[in-house]
Amino acid sequence: MASGSYISHHLQNLVFGLSPEHGWSFAHSAEEASAMGFWSINVDSMFWSIVLGLVFLVLFRRVAKKANAGVPSGIQNVVEMAVEFASGVARDSFNGKNPLIAPLALTIFVWVLLMNSMEFLPMDLIPSIAGLMGIEHMKAVPTSDVNITFGLSISVFFLILFYSFKVKGIGGFAKELSFQPFNTPFLIPFNLVLELVNLIVKPVSLALRLFGNIFAGDVIFLLIAMLPFWIQWALGVPWAIFHLLIIPLQAFIFMMLTIVYLSQAHEHH
Template identity: 60%
Template sequence: MAAGNVVAPADYIQHHLQNLTFGLHPDNGWSFAQNAAEASDMGFWAIHVDTMGWSIAMGFLFIWLFRKVGNAATTGVPGMMQNIVEITFEFIEGLTRSTFRNENPIIGPLALTLFVWILMMNTLKIIPVDYFPGVFASLGVDQMKIVPTTDLNATFGMALGVFLLVLYYNFKIKGVAGFARELSLKPFNHWALIPFNLLLEVVALLVQPFSLAMRLFGNMFAGEVIFILIALLPFWAIWLLDVPWAIFHILIVTLQAFIFTVLSVVYLNAAHERH
């Protein structure tokens, strides 16, 4: 349905972009925010319940589905789900082998988890924008965003997790002194240029989580806004535009999961290399 026929377009857009936020409000105590202003007043002491819920649900779905397929795997003629899982495994294995040139048994499972989990969260975008908000509204829940990757908190959380691993392996593989030398003596191996090298290398290091988070968030959020704008159009125009955009977006959601995974493996590979 085009909810813009019922409420003002601006209110419709704001409603669909508002997370279900629970936190400590200065006036109302611990409560759910009723609008964006109340959510911003909660500041740090707030949580996006819908982002947490849907991301955890997709994580459990990933684990359950792959475990079920793995337990039922056969050496005979595989079913459709076994084919999909095997293709995904082989794809990530090839990606990891070609990108990660060191030895670490964690990187392959990490790459598989990132790719499939992000892909599942992104794919929620294909569901019509009014469907779940309408279902939850009938249950008394006013706000409900079902695509976690349209929330900057979610993408930054994943990017920060990867960044912490990058720092961990930099210190573990190279040691404190080795990591410090790498930051201070690259790209120019001369003591007089250490301040310049530090500026370049520290900025390049800190850009990693920002690039991961902002790229995924920006693409997913922009796609979400376009779906919302299409839903404001007349009924005949919705089907004319929504279906082609949804088909095109299948490529986008897959590509963004792939890019996040590739960059994560590249950053972790650099953390393992001695210069």
């Protein structure tokens, strides 16, 4: 397979949608997927994100049911560390009082970490298995799909709006947008433009930051996989070790910014 075809094949999602030529069907190329437009879904991204979400729920529920008061060991120790870490970050970074924040922080951190960690699998493993099952395309890293990262960030954006209206009221939130950063009626239009742009940028930056880092990692792993076998290890191992930092760091940043944005939504000005 040529270099360009190899990379484009691995970066192509398994898309199901309404094709102008074939009706409801799976896309066989990037051009056909683009032609489907809005009426399409990336089946592989949805599948792996749901599977990894279920892994998180089942694993943590199982550990919670079997937890004991003694010294934790094995997977219980890992789960307790994750819970304590997320709770500590939420406690230190969130200024209001909301029992949802710590569980939300834990869910975001672990779920995004699991999705990012799919990068550690060999690039050809899951596509090859899918190919044996007759599936033409299969991307295994959900967060390398901008639709998944935007889905996460838009959910956070709705929470920001919900708590902004709930805590401050419609009038209070409107005043916050109208009288910052300049507390004068003459500059309300200017303030509104600045604050609305700042509000919209939050979900956009959340989504693109996570997507950009993970997608770039995918591309570099693909480029390394195209090299001769004897040099793949020389480049692949250091890059994988570097990703041991990048993958949890991106999950932490997404969690941290979510907490900060929700903390701002709870503040009275």
